[in-house]
Amino acid sequence: MYEDSWYSFVPEVQQHKRGASQNLGRRRAESLLQQPNETANGADAPQPLEDLFEDPFESNSPPEPTLARRAKSYSDFYDIVKAQLHKDGAQKKRKKTRRNKRREICGIEALDVPETDPAALTPEQPLLDLYKDELLQASQQKYQLYHDQLAMTERHLDALLDDTDSALKLLASLSESFDAVEEQTTSFKSQCDDLITEQTRLEKLADEVGTDLHYYAYLDNVTRRLNAPGAGRLVDDDAFGEVLENLDSCIAFMMKNSSYRDAEQYLARYQSLMTKALHLLEVGFESRLEKVSAEISPKIAATQSESARHALAYGRFEELISESYCLLPNIRKVVLNAYDQAGNARLGPNFDVYSNTVNSIFQAYLNARDRFLRTTIQHDFDTFKSEVKAGSIESAARNLIKQCFERAYGEETLFTKIFSVEPQYNSDAHSVYAVLKSNTRPAVNPVNIVPLATNLQSALQSAPLQTICNVVGWATNEYLLLEYDEEETGFVRHCRELAARLLTEHLWAFTDRAFEAEIDKSIVRATVGPEALTIGPVTNGVASSNAYPPIRRALELLVMFDQCMPKERSQRTTSPIPPLLHASLSSLRLATSRIRAARNGTDPDLFAIKNLLILKNELVSLEIVPSSSSQPAVAAAAATPEGMQHFSQIWDSTLSISSSVQAGLGFLAGLGSYIPRPFSHSPATSKNGLGEGGGEEKNPAEQLDDLLRQSIYAFTSRWGGLIHDAKTRKTGAKTLAKVERELEDVLDRAFAGQHEVVGKLKEAVWGAAEAVGREGREEGRRKGSKGGR
Template identity: 55%
Template sequence: MYEDSWYSFVPEFQHRTAPSASQTTGHRRKESLLQQPNGAIEHADNANSLPALFEDQDRDKSPPEPTLSRRAKSYSDFYDIVRAHLAGHSPKKRRKRRRNDRSWEALAVPESVAARLPGEEESHGDALEQELLRASQQEYLLYEDELAMTERHLQSLIADADSALKVLESLGQSFRAVDEQTSSFQAQCDGLLTKQRRLEALADSMSNDLSYYAYLEPITRRLNAPGAGRLVDGSEFTKILSTLDSCTDFMATNPSYRDAETYLARYQALLTKALHLLEVGFTNHLNKVSAEISRQIAATQSESARHALAYGRFEEIVLESYFLVPNLQTVVRNAYDQDGQPSSDPKAEIYANTASNLFHSYWAARERDLKPIIQHDLDTFKTEAKESIETAARNYVKQCFESSHNEASLFRKIFSIEAQYSTDPRSAYAVLKSHQRSVLTGTNVTPIASNLQAVLQSSDLQTICNFVGWITNEYLLLDYDEEETPFTSRCRELTARLLSEHLWTFTDGFFDVEISKRITKAAVPPEALKIGPVSNGDIASNAFPPIKRALELLVMFDQSMPKERCQRNSPVVFKIVKESIASLHRAEARIKSTKNGTDPDLFMVKNLLTLKNELMTLEIGDMRSNHTPAASLGAAGLQHFAQIWDTLRLPQNLLGGFLSSAFGSLSTYIPTRIPGSSLWSRSGASTPVVPGITPGGGGEMMHDASEQLDEALRQSIYGFTRRWAGVLNEARGGAGAGAGGATKLGGKNLAKVERELDEMLERAFGGQPEVVGKLKEAIQIEAQAQVQAAMGQGQGQKRSVVTRV
């Protein structure tokens, strides 16, 4: 921090030892307090020294040897040395001063003697004292010099700053004066600059607009050159397309420019030519690849080798081009987005046409390459179908789904789009679907459906239902325990399209044929019109044969179709129920005409209840059961009879007056019973209601099969209970039933009639005591209602038995 010359103020004396004098025994002289031992810095006291004694001056008149402090290496070390020095000697100074003062008092010399002392001795002591004082205060003098130098520098800086401020002030005044004098000139300059910028912008705009006109000639020369076909395999082809797009957009958005329409047409023609070059180049490239791949596939007989050549090797060779495939992907992406949806750009139609041609060329080449593989798979499928159609169909579907996934993956790598399902006719999905070929395109499932239908056409309905149910449960229904992969997602999509577009319609056609054959046009022998006993507790064992077949068809349809197709909007379910009801009505008419001993109303109740119970068991329609659906046709019986009975609101709930409190209130759902009428109708008319025909006879078909079944069941139950209530009243002895009054039954007594009724119900509903009990209860209630009605007519009281709420 400081120069060495700053510390050279104190002269360097050689260290020496003070001479020792011999001490006398009488008076011993003390050593001079001004003398310092060599190397003892902590005992030196240079600041306050006493005058020399006379005897010391006589003996040695030279000044004592000073002791130098250690030179400080830095500013901080210097302060540390000074503090240590002062802290170590300050107490001793005070004690020495007191002792020295006492010494001076003891050794005081009279003034007379002091006046006689030599003068040089006194001046010599003062000079020495001053020199020692300066030596001890050297460090403070250095601080004083440093502060003085700093002060001079600060004063110089202040003076320079004052002069600079004065100069700046004068310059500011000069600039303000110049600004005031040149304001008009500055305004003129600003105007000129604004005009210059406007002219520059106008010139740039004109230059930019003229550039769209300048692109025509060079692009025309390049596209019409002899080697223009090589452009599609280079990096400049994309630049040409983007330039043509920009020029076309400019001319289309500025039709007022000179010759804009002419240039627009020419640019569009050049764009079409460029895209045609791409089509030709890609087709030639595919032909080269196809020639090599097809030859290798035909030469091998290994299925794994064929698969590797058809997909792995084909992909490798096609993607070996320099820029042909990237240019191809650019064109396709200008027409469609990543999911195959059409682009909103006005030029997308031109690119979409080119993309369609590229797709056509690609699938034509793939069909040539895969023709041996497709034919081999089809021959294998037909061979396996001779042994088991269902097993062969399952294997063929698995194989086709795997091939379709591979084709879709290869298509995505080449064209850089994923053709998702879409109903838009401009989408890539619609374009690919329109290319009906024998090869699976990833979106075209027609080849699978055609081959399956050709083989399944010769099988029976059960086999078709088993296969459709398998493919629905295997691929369409999502299993939440497994994570959905791209392959499973594509299989679900293909399955949904295969079923909805082909197999469901195909299966419905088989059901229509079976319904017409086994229900509508079924031959019914006379013994089938009788109700036999129930066997093995199966309520359907003694059902009408067409109804049995209807139950079988319902079970097959439910097992092969998802629940959404089994609801009330299913045409197959509606036709099964409708034709079953019609078949029962035809059988009822034959029973009434032949009088074979079968109760026609009980015959209808028996078969309609069986059909209704099966519909609820399978959860078909809007009806839902709290029970587990039956696994097969041989269920224990009428599991849902209580629910059916409550829904129908049978006659015991339709009585007014004294029975209303016992059986609950009425509902608008319940049809009105008119006394004297043989049937119920929702309008209250006495005309019989034929299922499928409106009460007014308009011939309009009822669209709800469940309501048709409920209506027919109500009519049959009421007809059965009303007639047998009259029989019981006659057996009891003269109570009339019906509008025509009562007729005696001769020798038939009440016990015999009740026994006959029990036998009839037990034969029809053996093992179903609930059904028998409800029907007998309804008959008794109806009998009481008839008695009350007869009594009211006899008393001249004209009132309605049932009122509609």
């Protein structure tokens, strides 16, 4: 950027300045920019101004570094620092003294002006003219330096402008060249992009073709492997799982790309190879089971120890079946291709092929287990039958249920270990549960409880109803009703599931049939003599002691059903409760008709009230229907265990009085039906509970309420009329005292000890008597008003 002449600028001045610098000593060096003086006499040249002098001692640079003495310890560090600071201060003081002394010397030299020779001056020539040029030069020397600097700067700026113009011209030419190159390379770039895109497409197409060819080329390989001699040994090798996976992938590919060339032919061949591979696996598993059976079966038949049989059938069997290298892992892969670990079906393109093989494997396994356990299970059933014949049906049934549940749990555990699938309850027909349940062999497998239910029902068929209820109630309380602090283990959960299935599928229906047979025998077809059509005295304070015999039997059946069944099932329409109530009401209706016809001195309405209250009180007490005041009922039951402890609730909340009855019994106006309508009336009748033809069919609960309301109304109305006649001293009427005494005797005989019932009925009778008098007075006023008109 700078010219060479700049570095060789005024060499004479440079030499002069070097001489001056030698003479001045420590004074400031003259600037290289100063132009040479034109005077010839260098000795007379003016000296530089004093303010340009630079004191070398005045410097802002840091002091010279010195090496401080190293502290021996932390306590000596303070002394070293203090000494160093004192030393630095002394040096600074010496520099200042030297600088002041130098200034004094310079000032003295500056004042040492040489004296002018008077003889040298001429009077004609002024002193100013003599030194005019020198003075002018000395006064303009400082500004001349600035002028030269500005001139030099201007030259440099001009040079920079020239260089910048040339650089801009060069850049413009480069930009034009780049634009030309870009125009030429755009088409080339587009061609390259097209080539790269085509290359990518061809690579992808080649990969796809290679992948598709793999599905075609695998056919020869797998065909040779599955048709080779000794191919059955492949099922015990780890490569068999890979073969199944590849076959599955090939079948899925051919089904997905059915439009490919020869896809249908390859699909058929792959499916046949899949079937053959799975058949080899099935044959291998069956041969393994035969080997295990050949070793274990003789030992089981030879031993008489139950523990030895259990150890051989479970422990030794699992050990021998698991000795193969990869047979069980390959079987698990096939099973999990058809089902998940919970036993649910995995519906897919190859589900039918897998499921057929898996079902065959399961069937072979169950047959083998049946051979192992047949002797043990038959021994358990024979022992049960012998105990039943001995008369201990309940204990024999409990032992058999426990043994079968334990064996079923052992079978489920072993099945899960071998096949990695747990046969949980599932209503799907394709699930593992449905496959195992279809097995009809007598062995108790994890889901098959038919043999257990069959033996229990055959033993309980001829047993009393109470025995059946005891067995069913024990199973319900033992397995279905868990304690809150009881931990639910796998065995407990398994037993609860089996018990629920045993009860819901077999024993509950069997118990219902037994109850229906007992209802038909002891209530519907019961033979009742004339002595049962009277209200006898209450014995031992038991309210039901003088009840009608069919009603008393109905109470016993209600208690037995409540003890063996959950509360929820008692309220279902499929339970025996509705038929029982219907049969009881029908029997009671026939009994009241016979009493009216025989006129044996028994009040038919009171007879109906007595038996209906007892029946309804038992329904409320057993909570067969929801109770609106369970706590008061419990307290009343504790106070009067043999009485009608729920009578107040029935009287105040269960009777819905018709409008005609409300007119005479105003205090009963708010009563409503207690028993809801969970029961659907059986289609055995189309008449209401009163024995009269009715167009609307009613359920047994409504029949009971209707019959109870009608009986109370008839009884209270009739006795209310007798009391009203006695009070009005009607001709031929009995005295009031006699009527009250007869009412007291009748109520005490029917409800001895039930003071609340007697009191409520008396209150109703007096209310009816007041209603009769009120109606007579109103009738008299109506007749009087008509006569006056």
